[in-house]
Amino acid sequence: MFNTYDVIVVGAGHAGCEAAASAANLGSKTLLVTMSLQNIAQMSCNPAMGGIAKGQIVREIDALGGYSGIVSDKTAIQFKMLNKSKGPAMWSPRVQSDRMRFAEEWRLMLERTPNLDFYQEMVSGLIINNGKVEGIRTSLGIEIKAKSVVLTNGTFLNGLIHIGDKQFGGGRAGESAAYGITEDLVKAGFESGRMKTGTPPRVDGRSLDYSKMIEEPGDIRPDKFSYSDETKALSHQKLCHMTYTSLHVHDILREGFDRSPMFNGRIKSLGPRYCPSIEDKINRFADKERHQLFIEPEGWDTCEVYVNGFSTSLPEDIQFKALSSVAGFEKVKFFRPGYAIEYDYFPPTQLKHTLETKLVEGLYFAGQINGTTGYEEAASQGLMAGINAHLKVHEKEPLILKRDEAYIGVLIDDLITKGTEEPYRMFTSRAEYRTLLRQDNADFRLTPKGFAVGLASEKRLRRMEEKFEASDKMVNFFKETSLTMAEANPVLEEKGSSAIVQSDKMFKIFSRPQLELDDFMKFDKVKEYAETNNLDREILEQAEIQVKYSGYIDKERNNAEKLTRLENFKIPVDFDYEQIKSMSIEAKQKLSKIRPVTISQASRISGVSPSDVSVLLIHLGR
Template identity: 55%
Template sequence: MDFKYDVIVIGAGHAGNEAACAAANMGSKTLLITMDMNKIGQMSCNPAVGGIAKGQIVREIDALGGQMGIITDRSAIQFRMLNRSKGPAMWSPRSQSDRHQFIQHWISTITNIPNLYVWQDTVKELVIENGEVTGLISALGVHFRAKSVVLTAGTFLGGLMHFGKNQLVGGRISEPASFGITEQLKSIGFTTDRMKTGTPCRIDGRSIDFSKMSEQKGENDFHKFSFLEEAKRELKQESCWITNTNQTTHDELRKGLADSPLFNGQIQSIGPRYCPSIETKIVTFADKISHQLFLEPEGVDSQEYYLNGFSSSLPLRVQIDAIHTIQGLENAQLFRPGYAIEYDFFDPTQLKHTLETKRIKNLFFAGQVNGTTGYEEAGGQGLIAGINAHINCMGGKEFTLARNEAYIGVLIDDLVTKGVDEPYRMFTSRAEYRLILRQDDADVRLTGKGYEIGLATNNRFQQLNTKIEKQNILTEFIKNYSIKPAFINEFLASRNSSELKHGCKLSDLVLRPQLSIEDLSEAIPALKEKIEAIGSRKEEIVEATEVLLKYEGYIEREKLIADKLQRLEHINIRGRIDYNTIQSLSTEARQKLSKIDPETIGQASRIPGISPSDVNILLVLLGR
């Protein structure tokens, strides 16, 4: 018996959920296939969303019309804006989530979207005809037909977990692995390899002595992930707790290194350099006597705590003995140990910027199968894959984001242009235009694009227009309102800011680093009245206005640079040059250009090993 859909998404993790919701909300009849309907949106590792650069991605997902920001806000139990001591380009939202509430909100969202259906099963084989995917066959023997298929299998493809010398086949603890798809795709020419990641133990909160730790509270201001007014934080806010390893901890860990899968040759896969296991830390940083750890709550009604900074695949006894040397954890009881997991991934240079594979038409990859790590990176990819899977079914222009438009654009361009040699994680340093890719203006950058393709709702688009209108009114007022010295000098002196000798515009005072719009409103009744008139989103609009005023010159300069370099992105070269015949190119350039087959000169210029002279040669050839 055949079942027909427009789009089928394999895997209900963070990539799969965004892909399925996007395709369905845009009008495709969509099927989401998952091993377990009770674990849709499972937070496999830490119970948190966002962080440095990752928070910007979540805000972009929300701005386009995705779901992660809304669900994170509704399940949030602690919110913080990271990097406040730095400039606004670096500000990054992060939220602890109630793990169970996060899943329940995802289940509720997915099972209430028209056009979106769920099937609990595993996939053993894709159906590929004449170089095009046409469906799949499940483990239960059901043949599903589809116009597009999105693969978002996470760590489940060939998943193998390591607990010391003990190995268990699985994609996540207590969950089976998936076999068949990797082998099938490899047989038709896809390049695949193995990666490794890990997770820490989970600790019973009743056995923790929090009095020996430092408390880290959240923030209760207006910040959140979703730009929608109706999306709010609803749950009781919880604290995280900070403690540290010590020399005794490290000595206990070293006793187990001979049995560590990372050091005895048991694991050969590529692991994350930026988020190393605790055993890797004590070897790599052997001179360091302490490493900071964070105890993160899993939920408001749970005693489960996540020991952030202590990922490990050491034997259970070693983990327990080492944990018991840590201040506050002397009597800690474990719910489960930490472990490492190896899994299959595909070289992402085999993808287009739409995340459709170059080899098989209408087949898309998103998430950890592309060599990334992190819920946020997965969600961003899933959204783009779901949008383009729908477009491939219904027609329309492919949807991509450039590097100067979104962190999601940086992420995908890095993957398909450079590939990966370790699990890819987003950092602000990867974005050359981070001053124009701030978290506060993701809606201004992207909601219009989401609305044009039919993903962002009319309500969301109207809220954006209202925000821009009110922001413009406030900006014009500040730029045109005149201030006299006699009126403001006493206030300036109280703020350790130099007094005025002549009158000036209010905007000149906003530019001073010691002063904020909120500060000035205390001394200028007309400004305070203007702010109060904004209404419910006044804090958000005031902050966005201040950022634009204080950094206007820098932002405009970065936009000019981005626009200049963007010209190379419009020079299409795919299919126009046989690189192997161009002897003036370096051997490395010929090989890499032939393998990746870049869409544009801009993409070619970012391929590792392609020099400026190689780019000039391509430009000369195109000129001819």
């Protein structure tokens, strides 16, 4: 019935889709096995891609030749560049997505991918002999042989759904859990654990009063994820909205605490620290009188709405009563209640940097099975696992991204070297080289690597090289061209910046924080150069960032060198971390619990960011 495959991918979520696509596009005979072909690439939680640090990851996936950026662009209903008020290292693209079309587009792209087969059934076990994976076993007892296997099981491994005092097996609402794989892996010597995540209710948008909410429009000049010309920026966008909880809502929610699986001991595993349930928020932050709720449409045409910020596992009657007391939700109708789900994961310290397991050759883990949370984190791991499974099968050197090359490199290195005891989410603060790892230059950093392994096309590479050359030339133009006082001062005064007293180079003038790209274009010399060279806004923005950010890049490199020299600096055994006001709460908790002996050890603890380490060094007198 089946021939031997080069790569079998188990699970068709974000990690599984990227793994299958990358392995197949590289030339491996690939099989994607899922319990439901109708649920490929489901957005199990919020209908959105990108966000803080996550948007950088999506662009890195795209730069390497993955599909997530293209699918996100084709199915977006709103685009926002987050953190625009901060420096470019913090800018993070995010799209609101059409949930149904997102899944449909992913499936169609996979079906058009050569070398890729599909099979619908539950995988109940692995074939492992002499420390090497040789295939999978399905619930029907069918054995399918393979040279490598990538597990991307998401929340399905022994999944248990909680709603109030009710609990039942499931990997996602309306879908059964997967059994057998955990047991096989534990028999093979793997350590397993349990994690928890949750999701909010879905409601009928026709029952909401949007006039009582705050409008949240997309960007006036929307961008897109993919660096390719396969997609275009949105020409029109759908509105999102925002409203707030209240003290009255919080009181209603507390009525259900005695039946909450979070508080009565039914849920014993840890959930995402930075995406807590609404009951956890009002319990941990009792001083807060209200919390934001973002009302996100599920698509262009559907009336289904996602209530971002109201993740909960409280009893369904309490969920309804509390949400009905939120402004704009007085007549709300539920499509389904929120719930929490517990599932098995495997501490990622059991993996190599290729995402191949240390115990079983040819077996790879990607996504929530590694303890991460988020579509983007999962997709990036799937991409790298699929690439490396292909490379190993064909006896080629693996692709490993370093911490100064990609957020994907930071993510994988954090997992492998630090592990995680709670769902891991990527933040810009986790990357010590975030000035270098901007969302705008992911193609510069990674497209040559994607092309070298055979995933990014030559067309992609040429487009990147042309963009790099054009932006570099424009920066040199700024360095070589001067502005007179008569040319510069009217614009500088308009922007509240001090006037120049003699002619000066554009590069120096444009590095002022008050000036933006639109201000650059007020000068005839710049406008003429851009028009003569037919430069689009993407190139102009890249040149602007290189001009305004050059000093920060040099500073970051110096800081990195300092940290390297001090990595073996000793920390006093009785050091009081609570005295450090500017350190994150998470870092204080982790450092106080683990008591690292050196700065090097402290920097490897999950949740202790590079900025936390810098603050610690200052307090230690270095």
